[in-house]
Amino acid sequence: MTTLIKGARVLGGDPTDLLLRDGRIAAVGERLSVPGATVVDADGLVALPGLVDLHTHLREPGREDAETVETGSRAAALGGFTAVHAMANTDPVADTAGVVEQVWRLGRQAGLVDVVPVGAVTVGLRGERLAELGAMADSAARVRVFSDDGHCVADPALMRRALEYVKAFDGVVAQHAEEPRLTAGAQMNEGDLSARLGLTGWPAAAEEAVIARDVLLAEHVGARLHVCHVSTAGSVEILRWAKSRGVQVTAEVTPHHLLLTESAAASYDPVFKVNPPLRTDADVQALRAGLADGTIDAVATDHAPHAVEDKESEWAQARPGMLGLEQALSVVLETLVEPGLLDWAGVADRMSVRPAAIGRLDGHGRPLAPGEPANLLLLDPAARAVVDPAALASRSRNSPYAGRELPGRVVATFLRGTATVLDGEAQK
Numbered sequence: 001m002t003t004l005i006k007g008a009r010v011l012g013g014d015p016t017d018l019l020l021r022d023g024r025i026a027a028v029g030e031r032l033s034v035p036g037a038t039v040v041d042a043d044g045l046v047a048l049p050g051l052v053d054l055h056t057h058l059r060e061p062g063r064e065d066a067e068t069v070e071t072g073s074r075a076a077a078l079g080g081f082t083a084v085h086a087m088a089n090t091d092p093v094a095d096t097a098g099v100v101e102q103v104w105r106l107g108r109q110a111g112l113v114d115v116v117p118v119g120a121v122t123v124g125l126r127g128e129r130l131a132e133l134g135a136m137a138d139s140a141a142r143v144r145v146f147s148d149d150g151h152c153v154a155d156p157a158l159m160r161r162a163l164e165y166v167k168a169f170d171g172v173v174a175q176h177a178e179e180p181r182l183t184a185g186a187q188m189n190e191g192d193l194s195a196r197l198g199l200t201g202w203p204a205a206a207e208e209a210v211i212a213r214d215v216l217l218a219e220h221v222g223a224r225l226h227v228c229h230v231s232t233a234g235s236v237e238i239l240r241w242a243k244s245r246g247v248q249v250t251a252e253v254t255p256h257h258l259l260l261t262e263s264a265a266a267s268y269d270p271v272f273k274v275n276p277p278l279r280t281d282a283d284v285q286a287l288r289a290g291l292a293d294g295t296i297d298a299v300a301t302d303h304a305p306h307a308v309e310d311k312e313s314e315w316a317q318a319r320p321g322m323l324g325l326e327q328a329l330s331v332v333l334e335t336l337v338e339p340g341l342l343d344w345a346g347v348a349d350r351m352s353v354r355p356a357a358i359g360r361l362d363g364h365g366r367p368l369a370p371g372e373p374a375n376l377l378l379l380d381p382a383a384r385a386v387v388d389p390a391a392l393a394s395r396s397r398n399s400p401y402a403g404r405e406l407p408g409r410v411v412a413t414f415l416r417g418t419a420t421v422l423d424g425e426a427q428k
């Protein structure tokens with residue numbers, strides 16, 4: 001299969017042609033011409049390496065009514081992703097080689113993105129004893145990222161042992177940083193607004209205390225730590241300090257924490273309930289600055305589909321979490337590119353290069369150059385559209401962007417040279 005992309009602006013540069021052949025980029029240059037090639041007109045489109053998500057909830061096995069590996073993969077491809085890490089809080093939990101291989105095989109069958117299973121840190125996410133980390137690393141799924149996401153590995157001795165254990169296979173522990181004794185019954189960010197609304201608060205210190213503890217543990221044992229969904233200005237400060245000391249710590253921020261604030265909670269619309277909660281405008285500004293200066297390494301979606309009965313209820317009963325895959329790039333355009341905080345190379349770095357490196361994924365996050373795997377997307381940065389949840393590929397509808405106009409449209413996505421999305425439509 002040979003595809004000739006005409007006139008794409010690689011990382012926003014001058015228009016050029018890209019020839020995709022046998023899964024790789026065969027040539028990059030002006031006025032390429034190849035008889036028999038499928039031609040894709042990319043006039044005005046920006047070409048970026050395929051996006052890599054470190055944090056996706058695909059819900060299969062167990063909650064196929066909310067999402068499946070296939071529907072989540074389709075949502076990811078439409079968002080410009082070529083690889084997603086599937087979180088371990090499924091039913092059964094992905095805490096054995098058997099379950100991670102099942103998820104990995106389902107991803108291969110769907111064939112829309114590379115589905116990379118995350119392994120649980122502890123058995124059943126219960127925080128009591130370590131799961132079979134080595135067996136998952138050695139499995140066909142080659143797990144390198146381990147997380148109890150949804151829960152914090154709260155026990156410091158267990159966290160230390162997990163960090164020590166994953167060093168053997170160059171793994172990383174991705175921590176959902178939440179001191180559970182500080183967030184019992186929490187419903188939203190703790191502050192003036194939570195007091196006014198009469199909702200139990202989730203204090204910033206519950207996140208920051210765990211991050212501070214974990215970077216010290218990672219430094220002590222010389223292991224890799226990754227911090228999920230950083231949400232406060234104080235967390236950014238701790239990460240900046242840790243990186244200045246040479247601690248092997250990386251961090252991610254979600255699109256919703258880059259765009260939305262706690263004020264959304266005043267609507268009592270449970271679509272805005274998420275863990276960690278939406279924070280203050282000052283936190284949002286600090287997260288944008290931290291991503292722009294590289295203190296925060298990556299944008300990760302925390303795509304969290306929920307069935308209607310779990311989400312459309314009273315605020316206090318609703319499950320936390322929101323969709324993210326299909327709008328992630330648009331939110332980054334809105335919050336960082338258009339305000340001039342990040343250029344296209346920066347977007348490629350934070351949404352592809354660095355997440356691929358953190359997950360130790362070969363073949364993703366690579367330059368768009370001859371010989372490299374043909375994993376890329378084409379984006380129309382001038383397009384604008386109002387988000388319609390009914391039009392999403394996800395099986396769930398809990399988008400916090402419903403009715404909001406956002407910039408950018410993913411026109412095409414290529415996975416090893418095969419179009420998974422073309423003209424904005426999923427190809428299977």
Ligand SMILES: [Zn+2]
Nearest residue numbers: 149150176228
């Ligand atoms: Zn989490």
